[in-house]
Amino acid sequence: MSTELLSIRHLTTDDGVTVDSVFAGLSEQSRYLRFHAPMPRLSGSVRRSLLALDGHDRTALVAEVPGPSGPLPVGIARLGRTGRTQGEIAIAVIDEWHGLGIGRRLLTDLAELAGRSGYTLLHAYVLPENRQVLRLLESVFPGATRHWDGWVLQVDCPVNPEMNPRRQPRDSAATSPRPTVSASTRTH
Numbered sequence: 001m002s003t004e005l006l007s008i009r010h011l012t013t014d015d016g017v018t019v020d021s022v023f024a025g026l027s028e029q030s031r032y033l034r035f036h037a038p039m040p041r042l043s044g045s046v047r048r049s050l051l052a053l054d055g056h057d058r059t060a061l062v063a064e065v066p067g068p069s070g071p072l073p074v075g076i077a078r079l080g081r082t083g084r085t086q087g088e089i090a091i092a093v094i095d096e097w098h099g100l101g102i103g104r105r106l107l108t109d110l111a112e113l114a115g116r117s118g119y120t121l122l123h124a125y126v127l128p129e130n131r132q133v134l135r136l137l138e139s140v141f142p143g144a145t146r147h148w149d150g151w152v153l154q155v156d157c158p159v160n161p162e163m164n165p166r167r168q169p170r171d172s173a174a175t176s177p178r179p180t181v182s183a184s185t186r187t188h
């Protein structure tokens with residue numbers, strides 16, 4: 001399996017099949033780590049909430065690889081606003097595609113998107129045994145800190161201010177704009 005042709009695009013409200021497909025590719029353990037509860041099936045209400053995207057306060061990115069009958073979704077990362085410049089992030093990559101850099105790529109693109117959208121701090125709620133995502137978050141977001149929030153860890157991830165156009169000095173406004181999310185991103 002190769003991620004050479006991985007592309008990232010915005011998830012849309014019409015992406016129900018994409019959400020179903022990524023959920024179906026998550027093992028029982030991955031679903032538990034993502035949703036913090038056993039999740040044998042995707043309930044209608046959770047599915048609706050995963051698709052309640054407005055491109056401003058609730059956005060998500062989906063990673064896709066070419067498949068025999070079109071793009072195959074392999075992971076989704078989402079960002080929901082929790083304050084003027086703060087948001088919550090969550091991510092899941094289907095098990096068959098773990099360990100290939102897809103999670104890192106999704107989070108890196110999400111961090112860039114957050115920076116361009118004026119976010120300064122993102123937080124993720126992580127089960128304490130989920131060492132993999134703790135390591136990944138702390139690597140993608142230098143300066144990230146963790147603290148207990150009840151029985152889960154809250155990881156606070158500072159957004160690189162250079163990615164936030166509103167915080168750049170006026171003179172830098174003339175420099176070339178950053179590409180949206182990444183060269184391969186399609187915004188729908």
Ligand SMILES: CC(C)(COP(=O)(O)OP(=O)(O)OC[C@H]1O[C@@H](n2cnc3c(N)ncnc32)[C@H](O)[C@@H]1OP(=O)(O)O)[C@@H](O)C(=O)NCCC(=O)NCCS
Pocket residue numbers: 029030031033034089090091092093094097098099100101102103104105124125126130132133136139
């Ligand atoms: C956490 C998760 C998104 C990582 O996705 P991924 O595509 O496997 O991540 P990457 O391939 O980018 O790897 C990230 C790091 O974890 C390591 N890693 C990934 N899979 C691994 C595995 N099976 N065993 C050991 N290390 C692994 C990689 O070495 C990498 O470290 P590096 O970048 O320093 O080399 C994925 O494991 C997942 O979906 N887990 C279940 C859902 C979840 O836990 N969500 C988090 C809730 S917020």
